Amino acid sequence: MTQVSGAIIFAMIMALAGIAFVLWQLRRVLAYEQGNETMQSIAAAIQEGAAAFLNREYRILSIFVAVVAVIITTFLQWQTAFCFVLGAIASAGAGYLGMYVAVRANLRTAEAARHSLHQGLRVAFGSGSIMGMSVVSFSLLGMTGLYLFFKGDPNSLTYITGFGFGASSIALFARVGGGIYTKAADVGADLVGKVEQGIPEDDPRNPAVIADNVGDNVGDVAGMGADLFESYSGSIIAAATLGAALGVDAFIALPFLIAAVGVIASLFGIFIVIGEKHDHETTQSSPTTTGEKIILFFKNQVANIDEEASLKDLLEALRRSVWMASAAVLVLALLMVLISGISINYWLVILVGLIAGNAIAHVTEYYTSYTEKPTLSIADATETGAATTIIQGLAVGMMSTVFPVLIVAVAILISIWLGFKADGTLAAGLYSVALSGVGMLSTLGVTLATDAYGPVADNAGGIAEMSHLPPEVRQRTDALDSLGNTTAATGKGFAIGSAVLTALALLAAYVTAAKVEHLNLLDPTMLPGILIGAMMPYLFSAMTMMAVGKAAHAIVLEVRRQFKEIPGLMEGTAKPDYKSCVGISTEGALREMILPGTLAVVVPLLTGFILGKEALAGLLIGTTASGFLLAVMMANAGGAWDNAKKWIETGQFGGKGSDAHKAAVVGDTVGDPFKDTSGPSLNILIKLMSIVSLVFASAFGSGWLSF
């Protein structure tokens, strides 16, 4: 068995182990108590809404996938199309599973929160861990399976780029469509419910309340999952492609090995949070192997969290889970590098990626947390009105780009340097950049879990509110929700950072695959390519922001109509028509994403064919740089506005209802599409454009306009 085959099979086994965990955890989460009938009926409505969205989305998606598959078969070959379809199915499957459990874990979390904070967290996080582990397992299983399927074919890796493209297509629908859905429903529900009718948030009389709850899952579970599925697959594909170009088997094997040990490390991390003190399910085996000894070590960590754990303990547990997983990856990756017989530098590269990811997450938390100066400066600005709130928020958002950029720039520099020192070629340096991306995402199983549990807690709170559970339950779900907001902020930083590294790695893979001989910055078509590329994120953001406005407007009209036409709705004697709002959000989101989505696919293709493959490289670098900055700015400004409002709601500057609060609400409302629609959508844009270019790399020439 060759080195590569060995690594692939090992990765495949780990992927299967991940899937086993997912199934076990699924059974475990679904076994929790579901609470009373009211809770179940509300949850049923959310489940129905989520299913309606996914079904409609996947129906449109299947048409899209079929069309693109035909195009790929026509222009390239059936194998790539096959991988494309499989990538789409794998990502959609992970998203479906994540959503499926999330909309079933919400009421169970609410019910569990009756007992204790920790019990609530365990259910919600369990649901998150299913999303996290599905993403990494499905991705890894898909890629390794395809590799074995095409074994012996020298172009196997080229075909597998199609898998990444398929994943990207799903990400586009899930992240962009989902982002529009969630904010349209949110804004629509708030504008009529809170502002016009004066009823509280999550009030069951609001016809858009179910759509709003569905939206949390659509955007933050399925959307985030698909986004990171794409990054995860893309970074591994890019690294393997660049490794293959270097002609060294160990280089192809390494990204798969890192991903494989990442699965183990992520599982360790997950158990830190969900493990119970005397958990019979996981302590059956006695600690004989090294792996089990490590499990025991981690289980001792778990033992420190008892049922009466405070919020701070739990945040610490979440943090420890990520840190411990990172430590585990590093130990295991060192082993892999040593076994592979390649330079230790490549282990350092993985370290660089992990540090960079966590550093970006940390910076994101600093800029968006209301215990820190930036967000507090926005809170101060609310005292002089909405305008200064907006200006300060935008300035904070812009300022917050500095460190993420420096971190990524330094990570690239060090990675290239390490690779260059190890093998003396620039190609090895670029391979290292891709590898550091793989390193950054190696613990994705657990980092995504810390992120994807947030919406479950949020939903749990909504259900607790709507079914009038005792106040301490709502307090606990609120606590879990606020914990989720903190981890969601860092998750967004992570998503952006990994998107940039993945996009750059894909760019390098594209340049290799397209056989771009010289890539002179002053080539005739390069400057126009860069400028147009830098413009794409602006166009994309403008479209997605306007899309939210349009879709929200449709919701507002429908909610108003229902309040007017359904007698007894306001008094609580009649039930609103939740479905129509879900339907409108779904229709609107999917309709509005078509144009931006098409642009993201068509512009690189047009650039490649008309301006040539060099200009396309320029386009990609322009989009990546500009999109990175805009995405960070929007995500952090949005997060900071959100938390500035929350800070005021704790009673500062007059608290709720004060003029300062009104100004803060304006900031928060502007920030909503920033942080939940347009900003995250840019992650997809930069990766999708890169992977489209990589897939079609062989088809581009010097361009019709070449001279």
Next chain:
Amino acid sequence: MTQVSGAIIFAMIMALAGIAFVLWQLRRVLAYEQGNETMQSIAAAIQEGAAAFLNREYRILSIFVAVVAVIITTFLQWQTAFCFVLGAIASAGAGYLGMYVAVRANLRTAEAARHSLHQGLRVAFGSGSIMGMSVVSFSLLGMTGLYLFFKGDPNSLTYITGFGFGASSIALFARVGGGIYTKAADVGADLVGKVEQGIPEDDPRNPAVIADNVGDNVGDVAGMGADLFESYSGSIIAAATLGAALGVDAFIALPFLIAAVGVIASLFGIFIVIGEKHDHETTQSSPTTTGEKIILFFKNQVANIDEEASLKDLLEALRRSVWMASAAVLVLALLMVLISGISINYWLVILVGLIAGNAIAHVTEYYTSYTEKPTLSIADATETGAATTIIQGLAVGMMSTVFPVLIVAVAILISIWLGFKADGTLAAGLYSVALSGVGMLSTLGVTLATDAYGPVADNAGGIAEMSHLPPEVRQRTDALDSLGNTTAATGKGFAIGSAVLTALALLAAYVTAAKVEHLNLLDPTMLPGILIGAMMPYLFSAMTMMAVGKAAHAIVLEVRRQFKEIPGLMEGTAKPDYKSCVGISTEGALREMILPGTLAVVVPLLTGFILGKEALAGLLIGTTASGFLLAVMMANAGGAWDNAKKWIETGQFGGKGSDAHKAAVVGDTVGDPFKDTSGPSLNILIKLMSIVSLVFASAFGSGWLSF
């Protein structure tokens, strides 16, 4: 006499002709009546404030210039330092003259508006034309004078890059410092005056009213003038440098020749607006030469505007002046290209530049005018509150980047293609890009005049208000002001477009001068360079936006103090202390610009020395692309918010005082630092970083971090 010397001397003569016009026009404007005593006392306060700002600014500037001159002498040579100082003096001189006449033309415009709209325009535009012609004449005289001074020295053009750097330094102070000044004073005056005390705008009881009026001139006259002085000088220097690298004398000569005929064309254009029906001063000579026949043709154009001209007639006259000047440049440039004996393609390149400049201006007008859909969509959004107003404005701003980018991209493509076809080298193509920048700016004398007259009209309105002139006078000055707003919007588009072309031309000149052999996009240090470069505009904008907030806060405190401590101020029996507000704005603006200004100079130097000259090229392209987009977005969003508010003030959506109007005011307030501080400052950032790199090109190596 060589071809180059001939061209230089011709350009110098034209520069002197421009200066002669300036002096004549200065005498003419100052000869207009000054109105009553109240008007004169208000104007005197504005003059004093403006002088105070300029004096303080120039004092700090002279220290800055001295320090940099020493650094240049140390690292490079005294000749470059000499040119640097001269460039600073020339730009500062043009700015001083423009301000000097602007703060004297304001009351004369108010007085002239008693007679007719056209008479008012004639005075205000006369003042603007002094700014416009000073800029082009001083720049051209400085560069040609230095060329003759260093004649015979093979490095003469290298030295003259210092002139551009000097001009850039002034631009930094004038545009960034001026931008902070004007908005701090504006916001400070409004927040206490309009909002807290409920007194109207331009009320003499407001202690910050003079600072506000000074600010209009500081930002829009001196700032805009210095910005375009820099573009004008930079594009000519870049073109001549690239021309010299091609080793063809005609290529060095051409940019000077185009600039020279641009002076003539601009004068023609100016006379279309300021000419009078029976203007003895300019019809003395009988039309014998071709030039005079052309003058007669243009004078016939003038004859169409009579004293009773409506606003529409005047707007048409302003437009005609620019179009006619462009036509004249094209005719004369064709002559120059034919005489030079080079390919006609280079004439087409100039045509491309002119078309691109006007096309960008047109797009800018479309996106910011309240007769068009984008701005009206913002007005619609005001109905649902401040948040949707902001979101829609940002979306419009982002959307408005598409066409400017495409226009510039296509202009670059065509220019490079034309140059490449003419001489078969990429270098000739890059030379063409620089030349199209020269073409775009060739009519600067008149385009700047249409822009710089706006603040004079604005000030005239303020004076009319404060000195209680009859309502029809205020109506006329308001009409002139709104005309000025239209032309100012297009002027901003022009400034950005030319800044980008200039920066790219300077980048090409830098690459040539630094002898960067290969400029591979995937070089180890290139990607970090591009990312950091793309981040710079965000950092710079964040700093300038926050600077406005800080400086405005200081003004607010001072105005509040005066209202509290000066008895009888509110009743109009006591006079406020205007000077202290002027002083605070001045101090604040100059203090707050130090850090961003230093960054703009230091970052390229550090990048060049640490990461090497290739990374520096990446940095520049990153900053230019990202800065271009952010600048267009900010300028157009700001302009659109401003006009959406004005549209509502015409009575739409409930007019002034309605909820829609309140939301629109929030948009306008956010837009103020966007369009008048941060956006325009980015023009300076991208050019300054490029010219610093060009000046120090010979000092950079492969970087301390090279491997």
